Amino acid sequence: MSEPLKIAIAGLGTVGTGTVKLIQENLGLLTLRTGRAISIVAVSARSKKNRDFDMSDITWYDDAVTMAAESDADVVMELIGGSEGIAKEVVETAIAKGRHVITANKALLAHHGAELARKAEEAGVALAYEAAVAGGIPVIKGIREGLAANSFDLVYGILNGTCNFILSNMRETGRDFEEVLFEAQELGYAEAEPSFDVDGIDASHKLSLLASLAFGSEVDFDSVYIEGIRAISSLDIAYADELGYRIKLLGIARKTQDGIDQRVHPCMVPAEQPIALVEGVLNAVVCKGNHVGTSVFEGAGAGGGPTASAVVADLVDIARGTILPTFGIPAAKLEKAVSQPVETREGSYYLRLTVEDRPGVIADIAAILKREKISVKSLLQHESNPGKAVPLVITTQETVELAMIRALESISGLDCVLEKPNMIRIVSL
Structure with a gap:
């Protein structure tokens, strides 16, 4: 021995x-x-x-x-x-x-x-x-070793158990963010100062490591677009259910011809997709290899036992004499990452507006969307309260995010729009 x-x-x-x-x-x-x-x-x-x-x-x-x-x-x-x-x-x-x-x-x-x-x-x-990354889930070994024969163009997942617990609990109970956050703190799932988790920073750190490992690029945390879950309300959760979606904070890294797109933000995910069914404090990571296809890793993303299990797994490798490049290939061969701005994203969007219930409101909003060449997929307005505030929900067909940004700026300036619009990206991965 x-x-x-x-x-x-x-x-x-x-x-x-x-x-x-x-x-x-x-x-x-x-x-x-x-x-x-x-x-x-x-x-x-x-x-x-x-x-x-x-x-x-x-x-x-x-x-x-x-x-x-x-x-x-x-x-x-x-x-x-x-x-x-x-x-x-x-x-x-x-x-x-x-x-x-x-x-x-x-x-x-x-x-x-x-x-x-x-x-x-x-x-x-x-x-x-x-x-x-992802606590006790062996995702680093899975990508670096188990799937080493593959190249990847997409890796994504639920990378923060605190946010997943909050969003899952909001959906199950109908309560709002602040109330569920307090419960998460009481249970020890969230820190007394929760910004690192709920503002998406923790998930972004993990995503930048996964992107480097999957794509053979230098870690580029500064290029990750980050948006947390504070703006998600119980209304958004309810409308997502009605529309056939669940809201998840996802980290998504995609390699394209134009560069690497890295982003962490709330997503509306079709309810039948596997990632939508990952609930509570669990984490999940999905990667797509050019020969193996889609691989899914799911399990405990935090906690003393699961994280210690991952620490000791690395120790076992070292004890066996297995020493591998940190990010799968020699550090000198890691490519300089070229970031793809989030504004170039093409996809569908969910908009929740708080508007004054009066004639012409929908026409004014539709005119702005038409100007930006954004097609409406669905429109929901359940309440009728003339002269008062009511929620108006719009989902769009695919468009470029820059057009959505311009449209939101114009919509926010309408006198009939009483609060800052809430936008959530709709994804189907």
Whole structure:
């Protein structure tokens, strides 16, 4: 049997603690599967409080960067989080010292992935990140290894369990966003400051990594179009049901002749499509390979156990001696991403307007749509309340998004339109 594989863990939050427990509980099984003993030799966290696992043979470090530099670990797990600061220092220090790195830090890789991948490959060490995308779902391995024979032009999915829980719960209960968000916070599905999740940033970090892996391009987080779910109301959820759709926050990356289109935003998805049926805190990723066709990955996208499972899956690879390029091909061969602006998107749209119920309103709106060459597919107005505010819902045939942007600006300026229009993109993937 080979020498034991020695591990240092930076960060003992939910994921770090879950990882220690998993390794200690399944140590015999991991040894059988890797042919190598695995030993946690060092840990570091913000406080040295009592931990719910055995630390008798583990060296404590007050400073994670010092641990990455000075411990005798073969592998450093960075489970701190954040795109800058100590997390980045830990990873850079570990690589410089010739240690393999496992991280669950999607923000770090979204902002510095190409640079860190180059450094890792130059040092001959792994930079592994299965846990950074879709929690316990083995989507990185699935695309990079299981589907390595394919080229891809589309990858998309539900990449944030908090948003999926909120939208699912709104549909099931008829409640509005703020009320369901509060429940998600009470249940621990959403942070006290939820912007990272509900404004689409977390999903965008993950999408940028999937796009790089699928398309062989440098990570380009700055080119992701980002729109969260705060504007989605219970009215939109109800109208979506009536029209045969469900609303999901999707991350969509598509490779076209004009560049890479990366976007995260609410979508109206036909209710019969598999992605529409993924509910609660679950995640799902769909990719389309040129030979395998469509592959769907679904499962737990967060939580201590599922994420620790993904962390240790990377550890098993390293213990077996499997060291692969971070994004599937050598970092030096990653193409510079050329972004495709969201304004060039062609598709259908849902519009919900709050209008004054009086003669001529629909004619005024129709005139603007006609001017922009936008055809109406359906129009819904259930309420009649002359002189008062009523919702008016319009769905369109396919058009260019730039035309929709111009039309919305003009519609917003009508004196009969009493609130900012809400637009949701209709997708069929």
